[in-house]
Amino acid sequence: MSNTSNPAVAGSPPAGEAVRPMPHLGRLDFVGYLRALGGIVRRELLRFFNQKERFFSALVRPLVWLFIFAAGFRNTLGVSIVPPYETYVLYEVYVVPGLAVMIQLFNGMQSSLSMVYDREVGSMKVLLTSPYPRWTLLFAKLVAGVSVSVVQAYAFLAVAWFWETDIPPLGYLTALPAFLAAGLMLGAIGLFLSSLVKQLENFASIMNFVIFPMFFASSALYPLWRIRESSETLYWICEANPFSHAVELVRFALYAKFEPVACAVVIGTGLVFFTMAVIAYDPGRGIMARRGGPAGEAS
Amino acid sequence: MSADPREGAALDIADVSHHFGQRAALSNVSLQVGRGRFTALLGPNGAGKTTLFSVVTRLYSNQNGRVSILGHPLDREPSRALARLGVVFQARTLDTDLTVAQNLFYHASLHGIARRAARDRIDVLLNRVGLADRRNDKIRTLSGGQSRRIEIARSLIHEPRLLLLDEPTVGLDLESRADIVGIVRALVREEGLSVLWATHIFEEISSEDDVVVLHKGRIVARGLAGQIGTAGETLEATFRRLVAEPVKGASPKVAA
Numbered sequence: 001m002s003n004t005s006n007p008a009v010a011g012s013p014p015a016g017e018a019v020r021p022m023p024h025l026g027r028l029d030f031v032g033y034l035r036a037l038g039g040i041v042r043r044e045l046l047r048f049f050n051q052k053e054r055f056f057s058a059l060v061r062p063l064v065w066l067f068i069f070a071a072g073f074r075n076t077l078g079v080s081i082v083p084p085y086e087t088y089v090l091y092e093v094y095v096v097p098g099l100a101v102m103i104q105l106f107n108g109m110q111s112s113l114s115m116v117y118d119r120e121v122g123s124m125k126v127l128l129t130s131p132y133p134r135w136t137l138l139f140a141k142l143v144a145g146v147s148v149s150v151v152q153a154y155a156f157l158a159v160a161w162f163w164e165t166d167i168p169p170l171g172y173l174t175a176l177p178a179f180l181a182a183g184l185m186l187g188a189i190g191l192f193l194s195s196l197v198k199q200l201e202n203f204a205s206i207m208n209f210v211i212f213p214m215f216f217a218s219s220a221l222y223p224l225w226r227i228r229e230s231s232e233t234l235y236w237i238c239e240a241n242p243f244s245h246a247v248e249l250v251r252f253a254l255y256a257k258f259e260p261v262a263c264a265v266v267i268g269t270g271l272v273f274f275t276m277a278v279i280a281y282d283p284g285r286g287i288m289a290r291r292g293g294p295a296g297e298a299s
Numbered sequence: 300m301s302a303d304p305r306e307g308a309a310l311d312i313a314d315v316s317h318h319f320g321q322r323a324a325l326s327n328v329s330l331q332v333g334r335g336r337f338t339a340l341l342g343p344n345g346a347g348k349t350t351l352f353s354v355v356t357r358l359y360s361n362q363n364g365r366v367s368i369l370g371h372p373l374d375r376e377p378s379r380a381l382a383r384l385g386v387v388f389q390a391r392t393l394d395t396d397l398t399v400a401q402n403l404f405y406h407a408s409l410h411g412i413a414r415r416a417a418r419d420r421i422d423v424l425l426n427r428v429g430l431a432d433r434r435n436d437k438i439r440t441l442s443g444g445q446s447r448r449i450e451i452a453r454s455l456i457h458e459p460r461l462l463l464l465d466e467p468t469v470g471l472d473l474e475s476r477a478d479i480v481g482i483v484r485a486l487v488r489e490e491g492l493s494v495l496w497a498t499h500i501f502e503e504i505s506s507e508d509d510v511v512v513l514h515k516g517r518i519v520a521r522g523l524a525g526q527i528g529t530a531g532e533t534l535e536a537t538f539r540r541l542v543a544e545p546v547k548g549a550s551p552k553v554a555a
């Protein structure tokens with residue numbers, strides 16, 4: 001894409017005084033798009049830090065879980081030596097990556113909820129008056145949501161550090177791309193769901209049908225070999241659950257290791273859901289709900 | 300190949316229809332906004348004004364008919380078309396938890412404007428709408444009229460050449476309404492901006508404006524405000540007569 005002020009059509013009359021290209025502030029090229037992306041991310045972060053309760057509930061939830069699981073299962077569930085761990089680890093060490101990705105799962109659903117909300121209050125309309133292609137704007141929304149989720153995940157890791165989670169310093173760095181990939185995948189799933197939901201009210205049920213099964217039927221809380229001991233079927237469900245792969249990708253990355261299968265599954269799933277979300281996205285939706293019904297008398 | 304983008308109407312809507320299920324919200328609507336003209340889109344509640352704006356801003360993609368903005372067809376060159384278009388939506392769309400400046404910077408970035416250039420532009424526009432002192436206040440602390448003025452500043456941030464406003468004065472008192480009309484008219488006069496202003500309030504229209512009357516999704520009259528209708532009849536009387544008549548040749552429902 002090039003600047004709009006260029007004469008657009010070949011064979012148009014030579015530029016004279018009246019038709020000189022107008023000065024133009026914005027840019028339609030990739031640099032311009034990066035500015036738009038930056039602005040969209042910045043808005044999301046500003047809104048996030050404005051909502052203190054959202055920040056704290058996002059942080060407290062996994063900490064409560066960590067506390068409960070660490071205290072409750074500590075003696076019953078030891079974890080034997082499985083990669084990436086090199087020694088026998090305590091249960092609370094095992095659950096930390098799963099809980100961090102759980103934050104991202106909640107956040108992915110939360111930001112798709114806010115997409116539905118934005119659509120109803122009209123700020124989605126404003127976003128879509130931006131001249132960049134629609135899918136790139138949806139992608140920017142996705143990246144904005146992921147930025148928020150990465151901030152939350154690191155805030156959790158910082159607090160969890162007091163539980164002696166045994167994460168090597170380098171792991172905090174190598175986990176960043178894993179958190180980004182996991183966040184993009186979970187955000188894309190949420191984005192797709194939000195494009196299916198007609199109204200805000202329907203969203204709660206989706207949360208229950210998506211978040212909890214995804215979280216419990218995964219390797220977040222128990223290693224898969226342990227699940228296999230009790231149920232072969234459940235083991236395969238967990239194995240097929242993309243959330244398990246997101247957790248494993250992050251778990252390995254936190255110990256500065258790379259899990260290629262998990263990485264491929266996470267990126268592939270993210271792409272598939274993002275593509276479906278772009279196809280299913282219809283900004284006209286939700287306008288009805290705001291007007292309170294189909295009556296022509298709405299004002 | 301499209302026409303030369305530097306000639307012709309600022310907004311050219313040709314034969315646009317839009318249906319919600321069986322309900323026709325727009326039927327074969329054609330209208331032009333001339334360059335540097337203030338064009339009023341006059342219509343009662345439910346006439347289809349917001350629907351038409353949604354088509355022009357590409358929110359409803361299933362359109363038949365053609366829309367061009369400053370010579371750029373919306374279907375084939377959407378980016379170029381949207382880059383010179385500013386919109387003030389009927390519903391409030393500012394982020395109420397963010398400050399005036401944060402809202403404006405956000406919008407500047409949506410158009411690919413660098414922060415430094417945006418800062419200068421924001422100063423100019425806040426002065427223009429008379430709210431330079433509210434720059435760092437949250438939107439929720441502004442009055443309805445003030446946040447409308449901020450929305451107008453926001454719609455101008457990328458220097459659009461065509462501005463669409465959907466009932467911008469609705470719910471405002473006389474004074475705020477006059478402020479807003481005054482700001483937009485000054486832009487037309489001083490900067491040659493082209494404006495499409497949807498309304499059902501006659502006082503906002505002056506006799507040199509172009510007027511398009513929309514009723515039940517159809518255009519029932521158009522022309523210079525001073526010349527619509529029979530001689531001696533006011534615009535208001537003409538409008539009341541037009542919207543009282545049954546629409547010629549169609550029911551609001553879709554045939555078939």
Ligand SMILES: Nc1ncnc2c1ncn2[C@@H]1O[C@H](COP(=O)(O)OP(=O)(O)OP(=O)(O)O)[C@@H](O)[C@H]1O
Nearest residue numbers: 287288295296299319324344345346347348349350
């Ligand atoms: N999302 C929608 N789904 C179904 N019908 C709709 C929808 N939006 C608008 N309509 C219908 O289309 C018609 C035109 O509505 P529109 O909002 O365009 O009118 P308007 O001229 O903007 O009215 P107002 O002055 O009340 O804002 C109305 O009959 C309305 O009920």
Ligand SMILES: [Mg+2]
Nearest residue numbers: 348349350389
């Ligand atoms: Mg309307």
